[in-house]
Amino acid sequence: MSQETKPKAPLSIEGAIILPYRYAAGGVMSRFLIALRDSKKTLGIRCSRCNMVYVPPRETCLHCFGRMDEWVELEGSGTVESYTVVRYSLPVHPMAAPFAFALIKLDGADTSLTHLLGEIDLEKIKVGMKVEPVYSESRKASILDISYFRPAN
Amino acid sequence: MATEQTQDLIIVPCGIHGEMNMTYRWGAGDFLSKAFEELRDNGKIYANECPQCGRYHLPPRKVCGRCHVEMDGFDKWVQVGPRGTVLVYTVTLAPFLDPETGKPRHVPYCVATIQLDGAPCALEHFLKETNPENLKVGMRVEAVLKPEAQRKGDLGDIIHFKTVQE
Amino acid sequence: MGRRVAIVGIGQTLHKKRHIDRNHTELINEAARKALQDAEITIEDVDAVLNGNMDLFEGHNLMDAMTVEGSGAYMKPGLKMNTGGTTGGTMVASGWYHVASGKYDVVLIIGSEKLEESGGNTTSAIITCADPLTLRPYHTGAVGALAIVAASYMNQYRCGEEPGAIVRVKAAGNALKNPYSHLKLTLTVDDVLDSAILIWPLRLLHMCPQSSGACAIVLASEEKAKKMTKKPVWITDFVTSHMEAWRATFAPDPIPSMQSQTDSAIKLFKRNGITNPMKQVDMFEMYDPAAWAEIAWLEDFLICEKGEAWKLAEKGVTALDGAFPVNPSGGVQSTNPIGATAMIRVAEAALQIRGDAGGHQVTKNVNSALASSFGGANWTNLFLLKKNLD
Ligand SMILES: [Zn+2]
Ligand SMILES: [Zn+2]
Numbered sequence: 001m002s003q004e005t006k007p008k009a010p011l012s013i014e015g016a017i018i019l020p021y022r023y024a025a026g027g028v029m030s031r032f033l034i035a036l037r038d039s040k041k042t043l044g045i046r047c048s049r050c051n052m053v054y055v056p057p058r059e060t061c062l063h064c065f066g067r068m069d070e071w072v073e074l075e076g077s078g079t080v081e082s083y084t085v086v087r088y089s090l091p092v093h094p095m096a097a098p099f100a101f102a103l104i105k106l107d108g109a110d111t112s113l114t115h116l117l118g119e120i121d122l123e124k125i126k127v128g129m130k131v132e133p134v135y136s137e138s139r140k141a142s143i144l145d146i147s148y149f150r151p152a153n
Numbered sequence: 154m155a156t157e158q159t160q161d162l163i164i165v166p167c168g169i170h171g172e173m174n175m176t177y178r179w180g181a182g183d184f185l186s187k188a189f190e191e192l193r194d195n196g197k198i199y200a201n202e203c204p205q206c207g208r209y210h211l212p213p214r215k216v217c218g219r220c221h222v223e224m225d226g227f228d229k230w231v232q233v234g235p236r237g238t239v240l241v242y243t244v245t246l247a248p249f250l251d252p253e254t255g256k257p258r259h260v261p262y263c264v265a266t267i268q269l270d271g272a273p274c275a276l277e278h279f280l281k282e283t284n285p286e287n288l289k290v291g292m293r294v295e296a297v298l299k300p301e302a303q304r305k306g307d308l309g310d311i312i313h314f315k316t317v318q319e
Numbered sequence: 320m321g322r323r324v325a326i327v328g329i330g331q332t333l334h335k336k337r338h339i340d341r342n343h344t345e346l347i348n349e350a351a352r353k354a355l356q357d358a359e360i361t362i363e364d365v366d367a368v369l370n371g372n373m374d375l376f377e378g379h380n381l382m383d384a385m386t387v388e389g390s391g392a393y394m395k396p397g398l399k400m401n402t403g404g405t406t407g408g409t410m411v412a413s414g415w416y417h418v419a420s421g422k423y424d425v426v427l428i429i430g431s432e433k434l435e436e437s438g439g440n441t442t443s444a445i446i447t448c449a450d451p452l453t454l455r456p457y458h459t460g461a462v463g464a465l466a467i468v469a470a471s472y473m474n475q476y477r478c479g480e481e482p483g484a485i486v487r488v489k490a491a492g493n494a495l496k497n498p499y500s501h502l503k504l505t506l507t508v509d510d511v512l513d514s515a516i517l518i519w520p521l522r523l524l525h526m527c528p529q530s531s532g533a534c535a536i537v538l539a540s541e542e543k544a545k546k547m548t549k550k551p552v553w554i555t556d557f558v559t560s561h562m563e564a565w566r567a568t569f570a571p572d573p574i575p576s577m578q579s580q581t582d583s584a585i586k587l588f589k590r591n592g593i594t595n596p597m598k599q600v601d602m603f604e605m606y607d608p609a610a611w612a613e614i615a616w617l618e619d620f621l622i623c624e625k626g627e628a629w630k631l632a633e634k635g636v637t638a639l640d641g642a643f644p645v646n647p648s649g650g651v652q653s654t655n656p657i658g659a660t661a662m663i664r665v666a667e668a669a670l671q672i673r674g675d676a677g678g679h680q681v682t683k684n685v686n687s688a689l690a691s692s693f694g695g696a697n698w699t700n701l702f703l704l705k706k707n708l709d
Contacts, residue, residue: 020437
């Protein structure tokens with residue numbers, strides 16, 4: 001059996017893994033992002049078999065594995081289905097804390113979009129409240145070309 | 154970093170500055186801590202022997218990977234080096250990104266498997282010599298250590314192995 | 320031994336440097352659809368879906384969660400696997416476990432990689448698999464490990480640089496006949512010998528490319544397979560064998576020898592009565608990430624005597640029309656979407672047995688084939704596939 005091997009202090013190595021990556025959005029998602037950037041339009045895609053509209057759009061229907069190609073244009077407004085308030089800040093967060101994430105079901109869509117709420121009293125958010133998008137001035141073909149959703153009048 | 158667009162296709166950089174940056178802290182454990190403490194404080198390189206199969210491990214390990222038995226403690230460790238013999242070597246000319254920094258490594262560099270004097274075991278480390286014409290299997294080399302004050306307790310405390318004539 | 324398991328469907332995407340028109344989910348979807356189509360079934364007939372993909376090779380983690388609609392895994396059981404270069408082989412093995420156990424009858428396995436996403440920094444990602452204290456600073460990824468294979472082999476047998484180039488030219492020629500292969504190069508021995516050195520003595524043209532692509536296979540139980548297809552390919556047996564990650568630290572080992580390859584061959588051949596693999600098996604789709612690996616590893620797999628493998632390609636033994644074809648697909652040397660690479664070996668061996676390989680179908684009749692995988696975590700899967708049940 002082993003004799004005692006005692007270091008003066010346990011050694012630990014500090015390091016990092018730093019690597020660059022790029023992600024290809026693909027044809028379907030690119031069309032959605034470009035419409036958002038160039039004309040502030042929100043596009044969805046419909047599965048004709050399941051009669052479901054997906055936002056953001058995707059190529060394959062989750063439920064029936066069918067290919068989808070029927071594009072629909074939405075108003076952009078929607079309803080808060082659920083939300084949470086973030087109380088601490090991290091560099092990866094899109095806003096400084098406190099801020100709210102919400103699941104928003106856009107009018108005409110059958111899926112919820114995860115996004116941010118703004119211009120809102122965090123204590124007064126309610127499930128079922130109507131919201132509308134506020135677009136960023138410098139749009140980059142990103143989901144954050146919608147800066148956040150705010151209460152609709 | 155800007156989003157790229159090729160015709161009507163979007164390609165997005167990942168992470169905040171277009172790169173993933175994840176820090177970590179890796180615990181070395183008793184045996185490696187002791188081995189690197191000896192290198193840092195006393196300039197000594199140690200190996201240990203499996204009590205069952207007799208293989209030597211460099212740096213010392215706590216468990217033999219083949220026998221799955223616990224290895225002997227520090228009082229049975231064997232000092233090896235600083236001289237040794239090159240078993241095989243490669244010279245890197247392509248500047249890979251070092252994943253620890255996200256920056257290219259400086260080339261050329263020579264990595265060799267070196268059998269250190271004192272026990273039948275080998276260490277992977279840099280050779281000072283990087284010209285393939287001056288390198289050969291079987292050549293004798295010696296560890297060049299950093300000055301004591303600059304040693305940190307890792308294999309970088311050995312800067313490289315230099316060629317020696319015997 | 321479990322129930323008998325057959326390969327009943329095979330699908331691949333074109334493998335290439337970039338698939339910028341499709342995201343990872345869509346790429347996987349293409350391979351999955353093709354495999355289902357080949358098996359003449361729909362996703363409803365599939366009981367479980369398994370994914371294989373490497374961590375840190377794309378800028379997203381948990382790809383199986385992100386790609387569910389593409390893989391067809393919605394509301395089905397599944398796993399994601401990453402065992403380095405062996406990932407595709409581990410998935411075939413895992414698919415086999417799922418079916419052989421009796422738990423599932425039809426399993427879809429999908430291996431994929433979009434190496435374009437890491438912008439050519441595959442080696443950097445591989446380096447992170449090494450111990451940060453003792454190996455990472457010197458680690459040069461697969462290129463470094465394969466440079467050691469090349470240096471050791473040339474040093475041991477004094478065969479010069481030419482054999483590696485001849486093997487690479489053979490692989491390139493085969494890849495030209497394979498519609499799915501990534502590199503389609505018309506090469507000469509001089510082209511290879513004149514190509515730039517990456518890590519001495521390994522040259523650019525010795526080394527596999529970094530590809531984007533996907534491969535999918537449908538596995539089925541004996542009962543289902545016999546109903547589904549006239550051309551099932553049987554997974555007769557396979558062995559998985561692990562080495563220590565710290566191989567370089569043990570001087571008494573002969574350094575070029577990959578013990579996991581030899582160990583898997585000894586076990587597989589013994590269990591299946593194989594004493595002369597070149598005579599008793601018809602061909603080999605080997606995991607050959609560099610030209611010199613094909614040479615050194617044919618010996619490690621006990622296919623031929625030590626010091627003999629470097630002569631085989633020159634004699635034409637391992638060619639498409641040779642006595643023992645090796646990598647008629649063009650191999651990893653021509654195509655390497657890492658999470659799919661090892662699965663492609665099994666898929667290509669199965670296509671050869673079915674007689675469906677097309678332009679790169681070997682001349683001889685193929686009733687049995689070996690397929691191997693090797694990788695990062697220093698382990699081997701070795702498969703024996705057959706046209707007929709024993
Ligand atoms: Zn549908
Ligand atoms: Zn032992």
